[in-house]
Amino acid sequence: MTLGLYFGSRLLVSVVPDPSGLYRVNWPDREPSDIANLSRCCDAAREWAERSVLLDRKQPVARHLKSLANFSWRPLPVRRKAGA
Numbered sequence: 001m002t003l004g005l006y007f008g009s010r011l012l013v014s015v016v017p018d019p020s021g022l023y024r025v026n027w028p029d030r031e032p033s034d035i036a037n038l039s040r041c042c043d044a045a046r047e048w049a050e051r052s053v054l055l056d057r058k059q060p061v062a063r064h065l066k067s068l069a070n071f072s073w074r075p076l077p078v079r080r081k082a083g084a
Helices: 038-056 061-070
Strands: 003-007 010-017 023-026 071-075
Touching: 003 038, 010 038, 023 038, 038 071, 061 071
Parallel strands: none
Antiparallel strands: 003 010, 003 071, 010 023
16 A cells, blocks of 8 residues: 555555565656655655755744644555556
């Protein structure tokens, strides 16, 4: 299952399965991560997302802390191959 980490309705980063049975983080600004278990990939993706959202926003600290509640994991839609 492929998971996406969203901030509100915006997809920030995704965690995708690797053929080895483990997972990788698909970063938006670089190559995919090394393989790791699902929980490590999700932790790394969330930490990156929190840091990037906090650095991008020029708002008071209280608003930053409130914005951290807007993260959510959702399954990404599965693309079906033509003729399948």
